Amino acid sequence: MTEPLIGVLALQGDFEAHGRVLRRLGTHVREVRTPEDLDGLDGLVIPGGESTTMTLGVLREGLGEPIRELTAAGVPVLGSCAGLIMLDREHLAVMDILARRNAFGRQVRSFEADVAMEGIDGAPVRGVFIRAPLIAEHGAGVEVLAEIDGHPVAARQGATIAVAFHTELGTDDRVHGLLLDEVRAARARR
Amino acid sequence: MRDEATFTVKSGLAEMLKGGVIMDVVTPEQAKIAEDAGACAVMALERVPADIRRDGGVARMSDPEMISGIQETVTIPVMAKARIGHFVEAQVLEALEVDYIDESEVLTPADERNHIDKWPFKVPFVCGATNLGEALRRIGEGAAMIRSKGEAGTGDIVEAVRHMRQITGEIKRLGTLNEAELPSAVKEIAAPLDLARSVAAEGKLPVVLFCAGGIATPADAALMMALGAEGVFVGSGIFKSDDPPARAKAIVEATTHWRDPERVAAASRGLGSAMVSLESSKLAGEQLLAQRGW
Secondary structure, eight states, X not given: OOOOEEEEEOSSSSHHHHHHHHHHTTOEEEEEOSXXXXXXXXXXXXXXXXXXXXXXXXXXXXXXXXXXXXXXXXXXXXXXXXXXXXXXXXTTOOSSEEEETTTTOSGGGOEEEEEOOTTOOSSOEEEEESSOOEEEEEOTTOEEEEEXXXXXXXXXXXXXXXXXSBOTTSSOOHHHHHHHHHHHHHHHHO | OEEESOHHHHHHHHHHHTTXXXXXXXXXXXXXXXXXXXXXXXXEOSSOHHHHHHHOSOOOOOOHHHHHHHHHHOSXXXXXXXXXXXXXXXXXXXXXXXXEEEEETTSOOSOSSXXXXXXXXXXXXXXXXXXXXXXXXXXXXXXXXXXXXXXXTSOOTHHHHHHHHHHHHHHXXXXXXXXXXXXXXXXXXXXXXXXXXXXXXXXXXXXXXXXXXXXXXXXXXXXXXXXXXXXXXXXXXXXXXXXXXXXXXXXXXXXXXXXXXXXXXXXXXXXXXXXXXXXXXXXOGGGOGGGXXX
């Protein structure tokens, strides 16, 4: 099997950092700015950035429905920080979660912390929380993968994974590895 | 273990702003227009650079009341400017919990020799630079983001182009030097050696590089992205134009699709007049803001 092709939503945000991690893991990477860019993807990353800017960009480009169709067809998705917000009920409605934006406060409250995450063995992940959201509500079909102060900050529903923090700014690629596990499993089923 | 205000956290916010447009605003109403147009952050200030130029006098940090009003109106990051070297203005902005401080040459400098020591602050700083040495001195002082200065308040892109080409050209040149040649090269540009070494190895600044100063059209924004900017500050260019909401949206679109001339063309249609502009080459020496900073 050839290496998978992973799209990174590139309307605004740290899409290049996600591209670097994915290339380190040996995948092909395509920046996604229009619906045509979604054709033939094996997986999709929605990066960090400003969720307001990204939401307006998704509307302008008509990307909402095509992304929902992609996930409905079983293509795995990873959303990080603003990407988690984009996946919630009030945005793309791909996951049965409700995000609380800027849940930890303004930039002066941004922080790094060790996060013990379900499905990732060994040392905890060093999560970078930048004006980060958390998961305020989630439905029964959602599995919480990690918590901070008793609040969910990582979750999975089917082949969709959302994390409130960043790991792509460093060199720990294990969260993206979870996405690639889903991608391989989805391709094996086809 | 939880750590606040690490350099990763400070420079990380700039990473999240990449590919976006940061817009100067002077009222909560303008901030809302900027947010609704897709700005990734706003810069709260009392007068846009074009008005600072016109009115003259000392330009200072904005009224905290105005900054708080903008913070209550939008959910995107709010930045604000402090005078060069005025660390107390910066402390005030930190107390207000702005998301980024711009130690800016657009305001009248408070210290003609020293910039703010930015390391003790929890709030990250962005600073202007006209060349690589200036950029690395600012990073050495703790800046977590750099913007090329351009010439604010003119609507003339030529200085922004000059400074971006200067910075990227010097980065390329450092990459051609070996370890024996680096010390004398950094002496010429007055840059810290350890940072110059990292630039030579990575082929880029250790922090995010935006552009500023003179962007008035969608094509200006796309040009700067093509020259190596990772995002765009627009000052007077939006709210001094005929149709601010349309122009703001168009500059956001051109910044995302800078590689696609058809999209830049589509975004450029029917925006009305751009801001009233000034040719930077006709400005007298003391009117040039970019030379403030040491």
